[in-house]
Amino acid sequence: MKRLAMLVFGLLGSVGVAMAAVNLNTASVAELDQLKGVGPGKAKAIVEYRTKNGPFKSVDDLGKVKGFGPKTLESLRADLTVGAATAPKKVK
Numbered sequence: 062m063k064r065l066a067m068l069v070f071g072l073l074g075s076v077g078v079a080m081a082a083v084n085l086n087t088a089s090v091a092e093l094d095q096l097k098g099v100g101p102g103k104a105k106a107i108v109e110y111r112t113k114n115g116p117f118k119s120v121d122d123l124g125k126v127k128g129f130g131p132k133t134l135e136s137l138r139a140d141l142t143v144g145a146a147t148a149p150k151k152v153k
Contacts, residue, residue: 082139082140082141082142083095083096083140083141083142084141084142084143084144085107085111085116085117085120085122085123085141085142085143086111086116086117086143086144086145087144088107088108089108090104090105090107090108091104092104093107093108096137096140096141097136097137097140098133098136098137099137102128103126103128103129106126106127106128107123107126110125110126116143116145117143118143119143120134120137120138120141120142120143121134122143123137123141
């Protein structure tokens with residue numbers, strides 16, 4: 062399944078479709094697992110850190126999660142963002 066998702070993302074990227082950055086504060090384990098260099102164990106560690114310590118204030122905070130050193134952080138920086146979850150707008 063992961064390979065299929067990566068293939069689809071790769072094909073979309075090759076035709077000029079921009080992919081949105083993954084929000085460290087709202088992404089699920091499955092969403093984080095799709096990032097290059099992040100497997101299921103690291104994805105779970107991100108969610109567990111967020112649950113225990115609260116939301117990430119910056120992408121740099123990812124360095125506080127076990128398994129994420131400076132090189133990994135820099136390779137992921139362009140694919141990540143932080144921010145609060147937004148509630149859907151009500152339709153009148």
